[in-house]
Structures are given as C-alpha cells and as structure tokens.
Amino acid sequence: MQITIIRHGKPDPISEHPMTATEFTYWITFYDQSKVSLNTSPLPSSVTHANNCDAIICSRLQRSIDSATILNAGKIVLCDDLLIEAGLPSASWYFFKMTPKFWAICFRVLWLLGYSNHSESIKEVKIRALATDKLIELATQHNKILFVGHGIFNRFIVKELIRRGWSGAKSPQSEYWAGGIYKKS
Numbered sequence: 001m002q003i004t005i006i007r008h009g010k011p012d013p014i015s016e017h018p019m020t021a022t023e024f025t026y027w028i029t030f031y032d033q034s035k036v037s038l039n040t041s042p043l044p045s046s047v048t049h050a051n052n053c054d055a056i057i058c059s060r061l062q063r064s065i066d067s068a069t070i071l072n073a074g075k076i077v078l079c080d081d082l083l084i085e086a087g088l089p090s091a092s093w094y095f096f097k098m099t100p101k102f103w104a105i106c107f108r109v110l111w112l113l114g115y116s117n118h119s120e121s122i123k124e125v126k127i128r129a130l131a132t133d134k135l136i137e138l139a140t141q142h143n144k145i146l147f148v149g150h151g152i153f154n155r156f157i158v159k160e161l162i163r164r165g166w167s168g169a170k171s172p173q174s175e176y177w178a179g180g181i182y183k184k185s
Helices: 021-033 044-052 062-075 100-112 122-142 151-163
Strands: 002-007 055-059 076-080 144-149 179-183
Touching: 002 044, 002 122, 002 151, 021 100, 044 062, 044 144, 044 179, 055 062, 055 122, 062 076, 062 144, 076 122, 122 144, 122 151, 144 151, 151 179
Parallel strands: 002 144, 055 076, 055 144
Antiparallel strands: 002 179
16 A cells, blocks of 8 residues: 655635735635645655546635646546645734745644644644545555645654554645655555
8 A cells, every 4th residue: 555645736826915914814814725825846756646546635725726636637536625735823913914935834843832823733634634534545446546645734644654564754745746655555
C-alpha cells in the first residue's frame, strides 16, 4: 500500500497589504475560499504521482479541490471536511498593522502554544488527524492513493502514519505541489 501526500498548488493572490489582527480574521476567510492560481503548475513529480495512483483524495477547501482536479479529476474518490487545513486563531487587536504573512506566522506560533481563539485547538486537530484511518482504508481498497492536503494538516497526517508503522519522511515537504510517499507492507 502507498499513500502519497502533497500540498495543494499556490492559491490566487490575496491582499498582502498591512492590516490589523482583526482585519486578518477576514483575510483568513478569503484565503480559505481561494482557488488555485492559473499561473501555477504542478511539479512534474506530482503529475507522475497522480498518473501512477489509483485514487485521489482531497479536502473540501477549494485550493485542494482545484489541485486534485488539475492533477487528474477522473481519479478523485473523496473530498472531505475532515481533511481541511488546521485553522488559524484570531484576535481583536486594532492597535497596529502587519502583513498577512506576519500575522499567519504569529498566530500559528500562538496556536502551537495553545492559543485557539475562534479556531480549533491543536488537540482537536490531532483528533481530526485520525482521519488517517480513512486514508488507510482507501489505500487498502485502491493500493496507491494520492492525498492533496495542506501544509500543517499534512504534518499531522504524516505523524499519524509514522506512528502506525508506515515508512517515509518524518516531515512532508511544505512547498506548493510538493510532498512525500508513505508505504506499508
């Protein structure tokens, strides 16, 4: 059995202008609705994985669906809410403006430290990563599957696969369209 895990393609650009933390909350909503940019192409290795797999799985976020469709729409067997990205917390801070990239890093670090205002907690994401069961079930049925996921949530899935005795890199690549292969005899 084989599960290939890749990150979705680069999303359409969203404003990169400095904003307050409160405004960043709205930016997250737009990001979660964004499509994959037409100016991006899958890595050749991702295309190869898609051609060689028996089934493709993706999350319900548009950037994951678009990426799976670009790779091979005919092989998509599941789009599931359980597989969406780990959400970012937010705050009602109006006192200074920073770029969305700054806020994303800041809130992700805070999230890793336990702050989860208006998002699921790290504990809840770890529980949701038990969706690995579904990926394993699909790998059992189809032998070779490709999961088009997200940067942070892919890490939780990989950690769960490794814990269950699957072989592969302990940390998936985080670049757009990049990933890794995980195998179980």
